[in-house]
Amino acid sequence: MSVTTAFTANEGRTYSSAPAPGFRLGSSGLVALSWLVPVLLLITWEVLARYGWIEPHLLPAPSKVALTAYKLTVSGTLLHDLAVSLLRAAIGFAIGGGIGFALGTLVGFSRIAEAVIDRSVQMVRAIPFLAVLPLVIVWLGVGEGQKIFLVALGVAFPIYVNTTLGIRQVDPKLIELGRVQGLSTWELITRIILPGALPSILTGVRFSLATAWLALVVAETIGAQAGLGFLALDAREFLRTDVIVLTVIIYALIGVVADSLARLLERRLLQWHPNYGAVR
Amino acid sequence: MTVQPRASAFQNNAVVVSHLRRAYGTRTVIDHLNLVIGQGEFVVLLGESGCGKTTLLRALAGLDPVQGGTIEVPGRPAVVFQEHRLLPWETLWRNVTLGLHVPDARARAADALGEVGLGDRLDDWPRNLSGGQAQRVALARALVQAPKLLLLDEPFAALDALTRLRMHGLVKDLVARHQPGVLLVTHDVDEALRLGNRILVMRHGVIAAEHRLRPDHDSAGVRAELLRELGVTSSH
Numbered sequence: 317m318s319v320t321t322a323f324t325a326n327e328g329r330t331y332s333s334a335p336a337p338g339f340r341l342g343s344s345g346l347v348a349l350s351w352l353v354p355v356l357l358l359i360t361w362e363v364l365a366r367y368g369w370i371e372p373h374l375l376p377a378p379s380k381v382a383l384t385a386y387k388l389t390v391s392g393t394l395l396h397d398l399a400v401s402l403l404r405a406a407i408g409f410a411i412g413g414g415i416g417f418a419l420g421t422l423v424g425f426s427r428i429a430e431a432v433i434d435r436s437v438q439m440v441r442a443i444p445f446l447a448v449l450p451l452v453i454v455w456l457g458v459g460e461g462q463k464i465f466l467v468a469l470g471v472a473f474p475i476y477v478n479t480t481l482g483i484r485q486v487d488p489k490l491i492e493l494g495r496v497q498g499l500s501t502w503e504l505i506t507r508i509i510l511p512g513a514l515p516s517i518l519t520g521v522r523f524s525l526a527t528a529w530l531a532l533v534v535a536e537t538i539g540a541q542a543g544l545g546f547l548a549l550d551a552r553e554f555l556r557t558d559v560i561v562l563t564v565i566i567y568a569l570i571g572v573v574a575d576s577l578a579r580l581l582e583r584r585l586l587q588w589h590p591n592y593g594a595v596r
Numbered sequence: 597m598t599v600q601p602r603a604s605a606f607q608n609n610a611v612v613v614s615h616l617r618r619a620y621g622t623r624t625v626i627d628h629l630n631l632v633i634g635q636g637e638f639v640v641l642l643g644e645s646g647c648g649k650t651t652l653l654r655a656l657a658g659l660d661p662v663q664g665g666t667i668e669v670p671g672r673p674a675v676v677f678q679e680h681r682l683l684p685w686e687t688l689w690r691n692v693t694l695g696l697h698v699p700d701a702r703a704r705a706a707d708a709l710g711e712v713g714l715g716d717r718l719d720d721w722p723r724n725l726s727g728g729q730a731q732r733v734a735l736a737r738a739l740v741q742a743p744k745l746l747l748l749d750e751p752f753a754a755l756d757a758l759t760r761l762r763m764h765g766l767v768k769d770l771v772a773r774h775q776p777g778v779l780l781v782t783h784d785v786d787e788a789l790r791l792g793n794r795i796l797v798m799r800h801g802v803i804a805a806e807h808r809l810r811p812d813h814d815s816a817g818v819r820a821e822l823l824r825e826l827g828v829t830s831s832h
């Protein structure tokens with residue numbers, strides 16, 4: 317106590333956990349503050365639209381968009397189109413992810429496979445994958461094939477690159493340990509190399525979710541008979557900006573949900589990892 | 597009537613090395629090295645840095661190819677490295693039973709971890725362990741394989757002095773119980789004196805000196821000799 321007093325007297329400071337003088341916010345206060353601007357913007361938007369400062373057919377009021385969302389949900393249109401879009405994304409993701417993972421594993425393990433495959437893949441990867449869209453339309457038309465192909469293309473590369481990288485980065489000392497313990501090749505792969513590569517692979521998954529989504533948005537704006545993109549396209553014909561804004565918001569929401577799911581997956585699968593797992 | 601000296605030399609030995617030659621490219625590191633370690637025998641290998649101790653141990657572990665001579669080991673030797681080399685993505689009991697193909701793996705892991713004082717940490721992750729604890733798990737992983745030959749390459753070098761002393765006691769007990777032949781590489785002369793039945797000094801790729809320690813050996817005398825052989829002049 318006397319030490320503290322001496323300190324305080326000499327240095328003019330106290331080393332206690334009490335808040336320093338001045339304005340202090342707790343963490344919940346900061347969260348609330350971070351929401352303040354978006355909410356204010358939303359209110360401003362609503363007010364401007366209500367009082368006709370913004371043309372309603374250019375940008376409808378948020379309340380109008382919400383109402384549209386409600387109506388379309390009740391009629392079942394929205395859910396149907398959402399399901400169609402999600403299915404496309406899922407199929408494209410499975411195909412592209414599968415191919416990326418298979419090739420990445422092959423190249424990660426074998427120098428020969430690397431020599432055969434890697435250069436070509438890297439060359440194709442240099443092309444922004446959306447640039448091949450016109451070509452894809454010529455090949456596959458504007459049906460489901462074109463959309464799934466584009467998603468798969470966008471997904472395959474991040475998964476490929478990160479799988480290869482992950483496998484290469486596995487600690488050689490651990491692989492050596494596997495040999496000392498007499499592991500079979502299969503055990504070596506499943507118990508040491510793939511788990512060691514998993515953090516990198518999951519990073520690839522998160523990247524590829526973003527590209528998958530982008531690919532879908534672009535692919536769906538061209539000749540779709542159903543899906544979120546079709547909903548937006550159809551709305552454009554009738555100048556239904558409320559529907560267009562709604563689809564944009566839904567695209568955003570699904571992007572956020574997909575990212576959270578990927579993070580959740582990381583936390584589950586990497587609970588052993590110091591950077592992810594909670595301390596027990 | 598064909599005599600098979602190899603098979604007979606094998607009988608009660610953990611390892612028999614004859615005329616071993618090991619080279620990296622054109623540089624020979626081990627040349628015509630002979631070594632026999634008996635079952636239950638604790639052999640400590642000393643030698644200045646870079647003389648080829650790790651090279652020998654890796655050859656015995658079957659990790660590197662050799663360029664001449666023979667190494668005979670009954671079964672697969674177990675190795676404990678300077679680093680624990682636990683798989684961070686496996687729980688402790690899964691780490692301990694890595695490569696062990698038995699139906700009661702978990703029970704065996706529980707026994708082995710119990711022996712090193714970590715019987716209550718079966719489902720814990722390696723990242724929650726201290727350095728000494730992790731090295732104890734590595735020891736459990738080696739012993740659960742019931743090896744005839746146990747190879748230890750400076751396993752205590754990264755530990756603090758107090759933990760190291762405790763590990764000495766533990767290793768001594770475990771070796772006495774399981775009776776593998778042991779080859780321990782270390783830089784610590786006192787560690788060698790405390791643990792070994794026999795101390796070898798390696799120089800220029802061969803065994804240059806050998807001390808068999810009887811229980812009543814004169815520690816100070818052997819110590820002085822070892823230091824001299826290692827090129828350290830003990831002035832005090």
Ligand SMILES: Nc1ncnc2c1ncn2[C@@H]1O[C@H](COP(=O)(O)OP(=O)(O)OP(=O)(O)O)[C@@H](O)[C@H]1O
Nearest residue numbers: 620621625643644645646647648649650651652783
């Ligand atoms: N992979 C390698 N390639 C080429 N030379 C090597 C390799 N590993 C070891 N050497 C050489 O072989 C010699 C013996 O090395 P080794 O690691 O066996 O020494 P050591 O006795 O274990 O030394 P320390 O006590 O420092 O661990 C050294 O001269 C080293 O430079």
Ligand SMILES: [Mg+2]
Nearest residue numbers: 649650651749
């Ligand atoms: Mg060494």
